[in-house]
Amino acid sequence: DNEGAKAGKKLVYGHITPGPDTWYKRVVDGLQLGAEKYGVELIVLNSDYDVQKELANIDSMITQGIDGLVMFSFNENGARIAAEKCKKAGIPVVVVDSAGAIFKQGVEVVAGVDFDWAKMGEMTMKWLAKNKPGAKWMNITGNFTSLPMIFLNESMAEWSKKLGLTLVDTREGKFDPNLAMNIAQDLVQSGVDFDTFYVSDEDMGAAVIRMLTDKKLINNPYWVISENGSPAGIPLLQDGRLRYTISASPGWEGVLAFLALHKYVVGKEKKVNQPIIMPIFDITKDNTGDIIPWIVGPVHFDLTKKFYPSLLDF
Amino acid sequence: MPGDKLLDLVEVSKEYSGTKVLDAVSFSLHAGEVHCLVGENGAGKSTLIKILSGAVQPNGGQIRLAGRVYSHLEPKDSLRLGIATIYQDIDLIETLSVADNIYLGDELRTPLGFVDRQRQIRTATQLLERLRIRVGAAVLVGELSPAQKQMIQLAKALHRESRIIIMDEPTSSLGHEEARALMELVGGVIAGGVVGIIYISHFLDEVFQIGDRITVLKDGRMVATHAKGEVDPSQVIREMVGREASLFYNREKVRIGEPALQVSHFSRAGAVKDVSFEVREGEIFGIGGLVGSGRTELANLLFGADPADGGRLYLHGQDITAGSPHRAIANGISMIAENRQEDGLFLIRPVKENMVVLHTEKAGPLVGRKRENALVRGMVKRFGIVASPSQEARELSGGNQQKVIMSRWLLSEARVFIFDEPTKGIDIGAKQEIYRFMTELAGSGKLIIMISSDMPELLSMSDRIGVMRNGEMVKVIDAQGVSEAELLEMFLGIAAA
């Protein structure tokens, strides 16, 4: 079913990305790095967070007769539809960031690259409980409708209770730094008793920190913790204004997704529905060097060799 | 004794999508003269003067002006060259004050360059007083009646020191008094010998009163230019219409029957005070009064367009008082509104839809194209409307627009017709056709109320006339044997009650 590969023609992979965003861009970079290394052409289409556009993108990929698809959907349903449509068209699919949901639905894909969002929530709460026992924290989440956010929020709420912390309230920051900043500013003013902001990415986190810094409230009393380990957070971690984050590299995620797909397409892999769950680490001021870089490079192949040697085995 | 030549239009032509509406028309104007332009609706009068004012670009010909030759003008060139234009359709900014409108594009400014609105209001007030226009300079134009707006257009054109003044049917919405004031004004301006005036009107008596020369247009072509005194009205009419028509319409009288429509105690605070009267079968009941006397307000109350503080309407004893135009129409009442563009026309819709809207409302949920087309064709023919049924209403000449509105309501099969200034802007030939129609309606048992500021029309068409003054109907008189002067005295309230 991989006529392209067999005919020795240049392989063409497709990638559908949810929308323009630093994270997604780094995933694209990772795929691109793999594509360059193995001489594959990569077509990227952008869904702009629009389910209909996503559907059109899937159709378009099939029309163009690609040899494999890396599907990154902002909703589990998009990934499912891509998997089903591509299966009909005989195109292998690797899904990114929605593996759990896909496997649960019993749809067949080659692999799913993902983070363990529930684990991430657990780690965050454990760190907070240890470093600020009894913390009262405010959750400025991304989108209510985003699957990782839903998992993360559930897990954090559960562990927060278990560990004797208080989740004071949740607000939707919509990944919009301006909105997150306004919400944080009002919450500070509201008289509600809390001491920690959990902000679900560093872009929003940086805006909240800027506001707290201007108002001279940073770390006194408000701590800010976040997620992802984006470069935007590193200097803030280093100067102590961002207390904690979790390292999760989209660049590496892209590389892994590429390798999983490529290994299958060139015929060295027969297994399907392989979960590739990426490692995550606590990051604080002291170990910013351990952050897995977002910007792609050879380091990601080295890491792959270390954590997933079999993926390079073709 | 003509002064310098101010203007020469040489063989000017204009086409709209392939149709010539002006065909090599030449026209000139001297200082100190009033040059009148007459012709049927759609003859091209307004188009000709719009070419001069820069509103319309000609397709051919020359404009010789101020020692130069232009192929076309822009409004700002035209204004700069001392041409002031009073357009037929009101083109004012409703959301700005009277003073702001008068000085629009030519604002008075403080030394710092800001608009000096206080000074504008002061000088505008002086100008308005000089022109005897009784409107406050700080009032929003949107609040004025059509007649008042028409007068503001006048003030706007005259505030600049212009050498050429163009007036396109300036008296069509004015009352007798205002029209006379305007005539005097024109006389005064002309007497200076510096200014020349181009004057368009369907009132031939006006034309013969103030015109030094008269140019007749027909179907976009120039028929003739006459010097005053070399021609009589009947010849001009023949040249315009192509047949004989009388300046005064002598309507057939219909046998007057019993009182049928009873207007009982209509009031609206600040506008109409306790108006009651009766209309008899076969009768045309005229309503006269000065501009602003509340005639239009009264019509709006009868038609349910404005909320009344009180008042009932009975037809043959049956209560047909309406709270809305919808009810009014259902009760068999029609009203031809005074302000055709604001209250009547769907300007961006085809002539046909404009004409049949009432019919469509009556005829059921589906549109019957055949029947509509037949109705439209009939009206276009009867009134000589120069337009195709599929043309947008905004492309029609002013008089033709008025004919479309008239057609709409004449097609309505109502029992009671209220006409508010029905023949505004309509040419002599078509006026007679409309009068004939109204007479027929009266003859077939319809009840007609006609508001008109046109004295001859009011006197010749009405059986009785209700005189309104300050919102009150002060008296009802028999139209027979009353002179214009007597009627005017009653409007003003000078004559003994």
Place this chain on the structure above:
Amino acid sequence: MDTQSGRAKKAGSALGRLFGRQSFFLVAIILILAIAAGIINPKFFVLRNLLNILEQISVLGLVAAGATILIISGNFDISVGAMIGLSACVMAMLLKTGMNELLAALIGILVCVACSLLNGFLSIRLGAPSFIISLATIGVFHGAALAATEGVIQTIYEQFGAISNTNLFNVFPLMFVISILGFVFVHVILNNTRLGRRVFAIGANRKAAFLSGIGVKQNTLVFFALSGLLAGVATVVLLSRLGAALPTTGAGLELKAIGAVVIGGVPITGGTGNALGTFLGVLLIGVISNMLNLSRVNPYYQEIAYGALVVLSVAVSYLRINAGRKY
């Protein structure tokens, strides 16, 4: 009289009469773009791809057909995207409880009609522009969908697929046929019914319409109901296509629909326009999106190209018509 018929003849060639001037140019642009797309990527003209385009525009088409009525009548509803999201979530949740598909679809459509009527009612009752009312109700509808679902996607898997799976004569996607029926419906209303005349009359001159005995307020409510009805049908099609609903499902459709309507020749002040123009506007948007996807342009540049192509299309279709306009 003869001047008139001469005018009518000259005004329109056979084609021009058929399409109206704006539509004629739209067709020309669509053809030119399609040819360009075919040259860039021959796969553009593959039947499957053409059918894909039809499928892809069917939801937007239904929404835009409804928006055509509203915009001609001088109204706006920019909460359509949000009401579609709400209705899709409601339908999906009902289906998950095992409700009969037809009944669920009916309820979904009613949700849209109710939302739309709410906008119309508030706008009429308060005398406020429907634009601002519907801007505010976006929050209400979207918030209601969020509250109902708590943000969790409502997946209906194999249910409700009948519409999106069916192809008429084994070729034409049923969705597209439904969309076309929507356009025909709107076309007939606008051109052959009294209601349609009222749409134009109210849009062209509210006051004159009122004085002609047209119930402006009541009819405006009907226009909103119709727009809601079409949005409801669009939701059914969309849900059938997606198999899942989120509060954000449908977001942004309203602006695209308004864009299509305006490209199709309806002035934003209303009063004139037709269903065919909107259909061509929708088709144009569909063709541009599809050709860009097939063209392998870098996605970051796709958006620029998309915007530029829309401007270009507007240019061709408006420039000819307004050539020489002075103000």
Place this chain on the structure above:
Amino acid sequence: MDTQSGRAKKAGSALGRLFGRQSFFLVAIILILAIAAGIINPKFFVLRNLLNILEQISVLGLVAAGATILIISGNFDISVGAMIGLSACVMAMLLKTGMNELLAALIGILVCVACSLLNGFLSIRLGAPSFIISLATIGVFHGAALAATEGVIQTIYEQFGAISNTNLFNVFPLMFVISILGFVFVHVILNNTRLGRRVFAIGANRKAAFLSGIGVKQNTLVFFALSGLLAGVATVVLLSRLGAALPTTGAGLELKAIGAVVIGGVPITGGTGNALGTFLGVLLIGVISNMLNLSRVNPYYQEIAYGALVVLSVAVSYLRINAGRKY
């Protein structure tokens, strides 16, 4: 004559004259909401919170002030959000190269003016509504920002904080002062300059304006330039506040701004309105957002509450004015 002046007298009490009728009711609503907010959470009336509101509305205020001119003149620019994103990204990228802050700000403002002029130019040149043109250029501006940044956030950390850190007299946020200056600027233009008279004239009746010798096209370009200028200043303030830029920075501001302008009493067809109304519209939006944030309403219901409060405000301000309107 006396009927008229009587009418004028009835229209306005002293307060009514001061504010205009719509503005008067807006002030009333804002006060009522503020009191309600204060009852729900007494912290609402803490000076710090009131200043926060002023800070939060300053960016929207600048955008809306510019939109007031455009909308009164009968135009729309719904690409303002996208152009702010582009300009913010350009500025941030320039700052990262170490460019002088003032120079970078100037360039950022110029980017907005250029984008806005592009919209105006295309709309005039093609004779197409600016709504549809700016709908298309959203893609162009957003795409350009994406292409420049590749979607990566541009963080400027400690730079460019001067505006957001400074408080006049140690109390008033400089951002808010800038915003107020923007409103004063627009107010003076609208009320005291020839240009302002033209804004109204062109918005109310393009043809009449043209016939009065006003260069409709040239002046429209100036209006776009002014709107761009204010959007540019808004971008500078926004970037200073956020310390980072994304292509999506500013997204949605245009709809909020249009909302504020319409709530403030400008009809969407233009022709009338004033800067004070818009300011009150912006303030209203700011108060509602703030009171909701302070109120601890369940986050899923916050959006519903927001929409409902906006509808309620529109209700109070329009209902009185249009009471008895029949069509």
